[in-house]
Amino acid sequence: MSSEIDPTPDPDAEYCAYTDYTEGEEINGLPATGEDTEGVERDVWDALYDIEDPEMPISIVDLGLIYGVAVEGDRAAIDMTLTYTGCPAREMLRDEIREAVASVAGIESVDLRLVWSPEWSIEMVTEQGKKDLREFGLSI
Amino acid sequence: MAATADLSAPDELSEREREAVEALLYRLADDEFVIADRYTDWQVHAPTIESDIAIANIAQDELGHARLWYDLLEDFGYTEPDLIWERDPDTFRHSTLCELPFAEGDWADVIVRSYLYDEAEHLRLGALEGSSYPRLRDRIGKVTSEEDYHREHAANWLRRLAGGDEGRERAQDAVDRLFPYALALFEPVNEVEDEIDDLGLRTRTLEDMRAEWIETVFDTLTSIGIDVERPQVEDGCVADEDLPAHVGRDGNHTDHWSTHFDEITNTYRELERHDATRLMEDPDDE
Numbered sequence: 364m365s366s367e368i369d370p371t372p373d374p375d376a377e378y379c380a381y382t383d384y385t386e387g388e389e390i391n392g393l394p395a396t397g398e399d400t401e402g403v404e405r406d407v408w409d410a411l412y413d414i415e416d417p418e419m420p421i422s423i424v425d426l427g428l429i430y431g432v433a434v435e436g437d438r439a440a441i442d443m444t445l446t447y448t449g450c451p452a453r454e455m456l457r458d459e460i461r462e463a464v465a466s467v468a469g470i471e472s473v474d475l476r477l478v479w480s481p482e483w484s485i486e487m488v489t490e491q492g493k494k495d496l497r498e499f500g501l502s503i
Numbered sequence: 504m505a506a507t508a509d510l511s512a513p514d515e516l517s518e519r520e521r522e523a524v525e526a527l528l529y530r531l532a533d534d535e536f537v538i539a540d541r542y543t544d545w546q547v548h549a550p551t552i553e554s555d556i557a558i559a560n561i562a563q564d565e566l567g568h569a570r571l572w573y574d575l576l577e578d579f580g581y582t583e584p585d586l587i588w589e590r591d592p593d594t595f596r597h598s599t600l601c602e603l604p605f606a607e608g609d610w611a612d613v614i615v616r617s618y619l620y621d622e623a624e625h626l627r628l629g630a631l632e633g634s635s636y637p638r639l640r641d642r643i644g645k646v647t648s649e650e651d652y653h654r655e656h657a658a659n660w661l662r663r664l665a666g667g668d669e670g671r672e673r674a675q676d677a678v679d680r681l682f683p684y685a686l687a688l689f690e691p692v693n694e695v696e697d698e699i700d701d702l703g704l705r706t707r708t709l710e711d712m713r714a715e716w717i718e719t720v721f722d723t724l725t726s727i728g729i730d731v732e733r734p735q736v737e738d739g740c741v742a743d744e745d746l747p748a749h750v751g752r753d754g755n756h757t758d759h760w761s762t763h764f765d766e767i768t769n770t771y772r773e774l775e776r777h778d779a780t781r782l783m784e785d786p787d788d789e
Contacts, residue, residue, distance in 0.1 A: 387648075448645060449567025479571070480641035482648055 387484020427487025507703025513578035532572035539565035611673035635703035
């Protein structure tokens with residue numbers, strides 16, 4: 364085999380196949396962060412903020428997993444999603460959320476709904492969340 | 504096809520509607536569950552560490568999708584043991600493409616298989632984006648976004664394999680062997696298919712999707728030097744001689760399936776379990 368390399372690039376050469384991790388669409392009202400809430404609803408959001416993703420040092424709220432919180436009397440209804448359908452931490456995370464929210468003063472029951480639409484994407488991560496992920500070493 | 508009104512919540516469906524929804528869900532869930540388990544055969548055996556991780560990850564995706572579809576069957580009161588662990592294997596509706604063991608040590612087999620499967624899956628999910636069953640429709644976007652990577656993975660590897668003589672020959676052998684089984688993906692479960700179309704649960708018929716799939720697969724394969732013959736289709740049906748002896752959709756499976764199902768459920772039976780073990784209580788069950 365010759366060791367000489369032709370320095371002229373082949374004009375027809377193509378890049379190797381690569382995967383384009385396309386960013387998602389912006390969805391109105393998401394990420395939901397509980398901004399401007401007060402009272403018990405604020406406390407529920409604070410409890411959610413304290414929960415971290417099991418694999419990365421980022422709050423699940425900053426990660427964009429929480430789509431909505433509604434408090435009626437002593438009941439909290441929460442819509443959440445997961446980044447990935449095959450998420451192995453699914454039950455662990457849901458359990459943690461239920462416990463955290465149920466321990467908020469004024470909340471007696473938690474209705475936690477797992478939804479898949481709109482689908483989660485990088486666009487759901489808050490600015491704070493992006494900062495946390497960058498610090499963790501992810502390019503985002 | 505006329506636009507159809509949305510169906511009601513799971514507990515408010517008529518018997519006819521529920522039967523059609525269930526048939527559609529079993530097919531989706533069983534295909535994903537069985538092919539996922541097959542893919543795991545390649546774990547620690549794939550040709551490079553990258554491909555090993557990729558195929559394991561694809562298997563995990565497919566298991567995640569199977570779970571999303573089985574979840575919707577649980578809406579009707581079924582439990583995980585009903586749907587998997589204690590189910591009569593003859594009632595599984597997956598295509599026989601998903602259950603065949605891989606030709607020993609043949610990476611071309613898994614690549615060709617996932618290529619044929621994922622192209623079909625792409626069309627099938629597309630036909631469910633406008634489904635009249637909202638609980639199913641809401642999950643399609645998420646699943647599709649993950650499936651797109653599978654198609655990319657299979658197509659890239661297929662081109663790579665076809666770039667050399669040995670790889671192309673192996674891919675050709677795999678296509679010859681698997682193509683009839685892939686056609687089984689579009690075979691009907693039974694007459695419930697008409698109900699599925701009439702109720703608007705999907706927006707394209709099996710026949711329509713199959714026609715597009717054949718053209719896509721034919722064009723791709725021939726463009727990389729792999730021969731494939733279009734099957735004979737008459738009155739909307741693929742000729743018997745172009746289909747395998749067992750298609751799976753109608754409950755007729757190859758002998759490989761009973762062996763495979765025994766493997767899948769071995770631990771469950773050996774430990775004399777009666778319910779699915781969990782690391783912790785499912786908050787949904789409280």
